Amino acid sequence: MKKYTADIKTWIVALMATGSLLLTACHKDKGNYDYTELQDMYVNTASTGRAFIVKQFDTLKLKSNLVYNGDRSKLKYSWSAYFMVPNVNDNLADTLSTSEDLAVPIPYLPSKYYLEFTATDSTTGRRAAVRYEMTVESIGAGLLVLYEKDGKVDCDLIKTKLLEGLTPADEVVRNLYSLANPTVPLTGDALAIGAFNLSDVQYISLYTSNNGVAVSPADMVISKNFKDLFFLAPNTVKPQGYTAPLGFLTNDYEFSAGFEFLVNDGQLYSNMVIFAFGSESAFSLLAPATGNYKISPYPIFGGARIVVYDELSRGFLQGSPLGTTLSPYVSSTQGSPPFNFSNIGKDLIYLSYAFGGTYVCYGVFKNPVDNGARYVYMMDFLTSTARAVMDVSSLPNIAQARLFAFGVRGPLIYYAAGNKVYQIVFDPATGTASQGIDAWPFIPANEEITCxxxxxxxxxNVSESALDKYLMVGxxxxSTGMGKVYMLQANITSGTLxxxxxxxxxxxxKVKDIAFKF
Amino acid sequence: MRFTIIICAVLVAYLTPGCKKQEYLYRDISSRIWLGLRTSSTNPNPFTDSAVTTFMLKPATAESDTLYIAANLTGKPAAIDLPFVLEVVKDSSNVSPADYTLGATIMPANSFVAMIPVIVKKNVPGLNLKKERAKLVFRFVPNEYFLNEQPNRNMFRLAWFDFLARPNSWSYIELFVGPFSQARYRFIIDVLGETQFDRYRGNLNLQLAVQASLRKALKDYNEDPANAGRPEGWPYLNDDGTPLTF
Structure with missing residues (x-):
């Protein structure tokens, strides 16, 4: 076999050929493209800053401040929010808006969030983004106002310096319920609203003539639908009266007394939340063991007993907080004139706590037999003592009155008819009414008092107690479809407004109820 | 050439075992099994070592029901399904193999728990399930894959019958509804749909609610003439033939 060997000339030629091939790598690639100048695309936050605080349910308005000279019709926008500190159980990631500028209510729980704005060119994928730090603060304490508007029931919160001295300025936070529960509107006639607060058990209840819900006070989202409020839900949904006494019964005004009562379709349901010891609780039926009855919408906790008025027997019934049945309430008959709680014989119009003792109540009655004469019965449910009966039939417009308010710190009785607020001047010691006066003749004629x-x-943080100091008039x-809330300052002794x-x-x-929110 | 042939033959001889189906030879001596169902997601104790069913709470047409034996793995789970062995403890059982069907006793791959179904029959020859319980007790038996975890956790008890038995949680409502009876339990189940009462423990609110609800339901039943002639009685009768009360 002949062995092949290259001479030096061949080697040199081979090296030069290889070198020339490698040198092409050093050639600058000028490409074959059409370059165009990019438009600026960024968010200018110089004027807005990157962190802000917003109140829960407030409408947050924020301009995008997007700097972009290109075709904005091709841009897609996104405002999204998520927790700064992710929560394993509830790692919110929500798109708030797809508009360029943000203008939406913030329904989130009080916490710290990132709010992210993104503008994306849908043709090129190019985008600009900015992330803000958003602190959502609680709406805090105030007056919950339940009202009917445009066929629906909603509530607002009045943050007022009259009740919270540290409030920087009065404001009204609107549409709390409907914003938090847009797909579950409340309809019917607005009935009652209450804020329940017993240690860790906190909720806000809203009742209408055809529904009832409990919502979280933190975000106003429904926590219990009507049937979930009950141990065994009634077949008929017809709320008529709701009461959740404040802790004023024990001189602790920041908390509820520990129980609530609901009258639905003429039946009493009690929820002794305090007996659940922080666990699950529910309304359960409290009824007479036998016979027909129809419970009036004004249940009362009378110390060691629950007290309700039976519209059929026209007398009071009582039940033990630790019991499950109601029975006729036989009382002392030492009143003037004497009467027995189990045999009032009249139709109850209104019943509530009043002046004269922790469990003293006044009841406004209509006599069904003598041309509808009106009476105020004064009763002490703690001692089961009948105190007095006042004939108020002669007072102005009393026959038209359906709305009443009693003071517990002073002898105050007000009633309303049309656009008038009247005060009953009376002597609680003797139970005699001297006159009914037009207490605040300043409500315009085109307004009707509804609460x-x-x-x-x-x-x-107020200089003196607000309890009984203000008569709240809704x-x-x-003609305008709008309502107002007047806060009228009352003299606790004379009742003068x-x-x-x-x-x-x-x-x-149309304002139907007002309650303090903790 | 001859050398090449020899080399090829040797290589083929080495490669041939690769065609044999692999048999896992798995034995982790730390893998153990214990029987019992944890009743808390956060606390390894307590657990229950039994499962019970009553055909009284099943549709009348049901001829069988399925109970489950919970087998728990302690140690490293295997990447493949592995069988384990359960044997019947005859001294503690009163049924025959024809009265039940035991599912496959396999610890699934990468799993710490196996729920083994046992289909039990409503009709057990020789036993009147209206009055007595069918009992079936299994014991875990170590095999080549699993050792026994603890001697006191190697048995699982099954029982089935056709009457209402007092649930342990009855004590949480007894003060408010009365002592256990078949009729009382039946009425509660019909009204509330509940067979266990753990949620009432220490909750006076719910205890009062259950009493009030049952009193109302019993009153409604007893006042409705349409209930005349019903097997429960009108008024509703307790086991001893006296009117039921709450």
Missing amino acids: IKMCPHPGR TYNN QAQPAAVYEQFG
Whole structure:
């Protein structure tokens, strides 16, 4: 076999050929493209900053401040929010808006969030983004106002310096319920609202003539639907009265007394939350062992007993907080004139706590047999003592009155008819009414009074107690479809209402109930 | 050439075992099994070592029901299904193999728990399940894959019958509904749909609610003439033939 060997010339030629091939790698690639100048695309946060605080349910308005000279019609926008500190159980990631500028209510729980804005060119994928730090603060304490508007029931929160001295300025947080529960509207006639607060058990209850819900006070989202409020839900949904006494019964105004009562379709349901010891609780039926009955919408906790009025027998029934049945309430008959709780014989119009003792109540009755004469019965449910009966039939417009409010710190009785608020001047010792006076003749003629209530809470950080200091008057203007809340300052001794309202809040619907939110 | 042939033959001889189906030879001596169902997701104790069913709470047409034996793995789970062995403890059982069907006793791959179904029959020859219980006790038997975890956790008891038995949680409502009876339990099940009462423990609110609800339901039943002639009685009768009360 012949061995092949290359000479030096061949080697040199081979090396040069290889070198020339490698040198092409050093050639600058000028490409074959059409370059165009990119438009600026960024978010200018110089004027807005990157962190802000917003109140829960407030409408957050934020301009995108997007700097972009290209075709904005090709841009897609996104505003999204998520927890700064992810929560394993509830790692919120929510798209708030797809508009360029943000203008939406913030329904999130009080916490810290990242709010992220993104603008993306849908043709090129190019995008600009900015991340803000958003702190959502609680709406805090105030007056919950339940009202009807546009065929629906909703509630607002009045944050007022009259009740919370640290409130920087009065404001009304709107549409709390509907914002948090947009797909579950409440309809029917607005009935009652209450904020329940017993240690860790906290909820807000809203009742209408055809529904009832409990919502979380933190975000107003429904925590219990109507049937979930009960141990065994009734077949008929017809709420008629709701009461959740405040802790004023034990001089602790920041908490509920520990129980609540609901009258539904003429039957009493009690929820002794305090006996659940922080666990699950529910309304359960409290009924007479035998016979027909129809419970009036004004249940009362009378110390060691639950007290209700039976519209059929026209007498009071009582039940033990640790019991499950109601029985006729036989009382002392030492009143003037004497009467027995189990045999009033009249139709109850209104019943509530009043002046004269922790469990003293006044009941406004209509006599069904003598041209509908009106009476105020004074009763002490703690001692089961009948105190007095006042004939108030001659007072102005009393026959038209359906709304009443009683003071517990002073001898105050107000009633309303049309656009008038009247005060009953009376002697609680003798149970005699001297006159009924037009107590605040300043409500315009085109407004109808739809709710009156004494302020049930002493307030926070206020110089003197707000309890019974304010008569809260809700009104409705049928022509405008709008309602107001007047805060009228009352003299706790004489009951005189100051001519100048302490505050007036507007833009509600037909106001039907007002309650203090903790 | 001859050398090449020899080399190829040797290589083929080495490669041939690769065609044999692999047999796992798995034995982790730390793998153990114990029988019992944990009743808490956060606490390894307590657990239950039994399962019970009553055909009284099943549709009348049901001829069988399925109970489950919980087998728990302690140690490293295997990447493949592995069988384990359960044997019947005859001294503690009163049924025959024809009265039940035991499912496959396999610890699934990468699993710490196996739920073994046992289909039990409503009709057990020789036993009147209206009055007595069918009992079937299994014991875990170590095999080449699993050792026994603890001697006191190697048995699982099954029982089935056709009457209402007092649930342990009855004590949480007894003060408010009365002592256990078949009729009382039946009425509660019909009204509330509940067979266990653990949620009432220490909750006076619910205890009062259950009493009030049952009193109302019994009153409604006893006041409705349409209930005349029903087997429960009208008024509703307790086991001893007296009117039921709450």
